[in-house]
Amino acid sequence: MLNFMWVCFQISASSAGNYHLFFRCELCGVSHQSKSDRWKHVYERHGDDPSVLCSKSNCAKVFASAEMNIEHVNHHKLQGAIPNTCEICGKLWSSRVDYWKHMMGVHAEVVPFTCGVCLKVLPDLSQLIEHVRAKHWPLTGGDFCCDICGRPYSNRSKMSRHRKIHFMTVAKSDEGRGGESLAEPPNDEDVRPRPAIATKKANKVHTSI
Numbered sequence: 001m002l003n004f005m006w007v008c009f010q011i012s013a014s015s016a017g018n019y020h021l022f023f024r025c026e027l028c029g030v031s032h033q034s035k036s037d038r039w040k041h042v043y044e045r046h047g048d049d050p051s052v053l054c055s056k057s058n059c060a061k062v063f064a065s066a067e068m069n070i071e072h073v074n075h076h077k078l079q080g081a082i083p084n085t086c087e088i089c090g091k092l093w094s095s096r097v098d099y100w101k102h103m104m105g106v107h108a109e110v111v112p113f114t115c116g117v118c119l120k121v122l123p124d125l126s127q128l129i130e131h132v133r134a135k136h137w138p139l140t141g142g143d144f145c146c147d148i149c150g151r152p153y154s155n156r157s158k159m160s161r162h163r164k165i166h167f168m169t170v171a172k173s174d175e176g177r178g179g180e181s182l183a184e185p186p187n188d189e190d191v192r193p194r195p196a197i198a199t200k201k202a203n204k205v206h207t208s209i
């Protein structure tokens, strides 16, 4: 009886919380609080399992489930060697612009670790850098390519502004902040925000009041 009551208590406690937000790894059964957490787990623990790893070596995306990987075969048929596939939720986007909108809006936390050449997501910055150097070096995709992720840009200032995302802590996308916040860090080449610029901005605000 006591056991039964304890079980009831646990169920009601969990149903009061975010019980629907658990994403289970189908390979080992471990649950995760977000799709991207589950994807990261699958990448790190089961990344060489052929059921979740795309067999095309130039792609080699790791999917959160075997079903997504099977569906992804069609993405290659439709879009060729580098389809605009999100490996975290398995969706295919008709253009790169739509792909990036999706990533920035729904999986913003992995955007700093996503390859700008082949759109593969890596679990952290050092693995992204390693991936880009090993697979895409030298970068030839555009006049100004980000040296971290390889993403091509037509002008230097846009590229420099983008480059900062690799060093930012991104707020969880559930908080409703879209892609714009990622594209709008402060100015120029320096990776860390400069105190001088912050002061200038603060003064401006002050005088306008």
Ligand SMILES: [Zn+2]
Pocket: 025, 026, 027, 028, 029, 030, 041, 042, 045, 046
């Ligand atoms: Zn697992």
Ligand SMILES: [Zn+2]
Pocket: 054, 055, 056, 059, 060, 061, 072, 076
């Ligand atoms: Zn693939």
Ligand SMILES: [Zn+2]
Pocket: 086, 087, 088, 089, 090, 091, 102, 106, 107
């Ligand atoms: Zn997705």
Ligand SMILES: [Zn+2]
Pocket: 115, 116, 117, 118, 119, 120, 131, 132, 135, 136
């Ligand atoms: Zn790549």
Ligand SMILES: [Zn+2]
Pocket: 116, 146, 147, 148, 149, 150, 151, 162, 163, 166
């Ligand atoms: Zn980049």
